[in-house]
Amino acid sequence: MDDQGVAFTPVFSIGPVEVTNTVLVTWAIIAVLGVSCWLVSRRLQLTPPPLQTAVEGVVLMIENAVAAVAPQHTRQIMPFIGSLWIFLVVANLCGLIPGVHSPTRDLSATTALAILVFLSTHWFGIRIQGLRAYLRHYLTPSPILLPFHVIGEITRTIALAVRLFGNMMSLEMAALLILLVAGFLAPIPILMLHIVEALVQAYIFGMLALIYVAGSIQSHQLRSSPEE
Incomplete structure (x- = not known):
């Protein structure tokens, strides 16, 4: 393979x-x-033009998704999750531009995103619960489970990176192989497959990140709710 294609x-x-x-x-x-x-945000109007309406629709859709998982902390989580979702959609779809490779087909990029989610999980947990309350959940229900909690944090971060990388790399390779075999006789189905898969992978990664962050925030609340 030509080095310029990597x-x-x-x-x-x-x-x-x-x-x-x-x-x-x-x-x-x-x-x-x-x-x-x-x-887009320079001249917002009370009677929005089509572009502002479309952007507000995307923001509302992301807000509803975050509120469904973490209703009490939507305002804190939404900027991070929304930015991550939008970046992933654009990053996955930019591979459709001739001569441009999607960053998410590079393991280093997906690893960086997974590490960002890992750090954000602890950041939000400590910021909202407090350091002592957040660290205590690693010892619940028994201190014996501490190593398993740590291993679980590491393995899910690795899985998050490898899943996105593997799916995007295989998608581009499959599209390339089909084009090599069938030529340009079926470009539209391949294009639609790429778009759908790119959107699905962005959604899955963002939703997993949302679940991880929400879980770190709500762990203390779930333990204390029966007593209340």
Whole structure:
């Protein structure tokens, strides 16, 4: 395979740090999303135009999804989960652009996202519950289970990274193989398959992140509710 077709091909170096295609595409996505959010939010109107209506619909859909899992902490969680969902949708779909590889087909990118979810889980848990109350849930119902809690945290983070990477890599490889065998006789079904799978994988990753964060926040409440 040509090296230029690999998502983690080094493009240039900043000292000892190599900047790859994945990093460049990720930076581009962040820049595009940042500028888009700034432009959309500049002139909000009480009678929204079509673009504002579409954006408000997306925000409302994300808010309802977060509220269904963590109704008491929707306002705290939504900015992180919403940003993660939107980034994943764009990152997964950008592989449809000729010459551009989706960052999520690179294991380093999905690992970084999984680590971000891992750190955010503890951040929200400590911020809302307090450090002592949050750490106490690792000793519940028995201190003997502490190693299993730690192992569970690590394994689910690894699974989160590998699942997204494997699905996106296999999706692009399958599309490439079909194009090599069938030529361009069936581009539309392949395109639709890519879009649907990209959206599904973004939804699954974001929903798992939401469940992990909500679980860390609500663990103390679930223990204390029977006594109340």
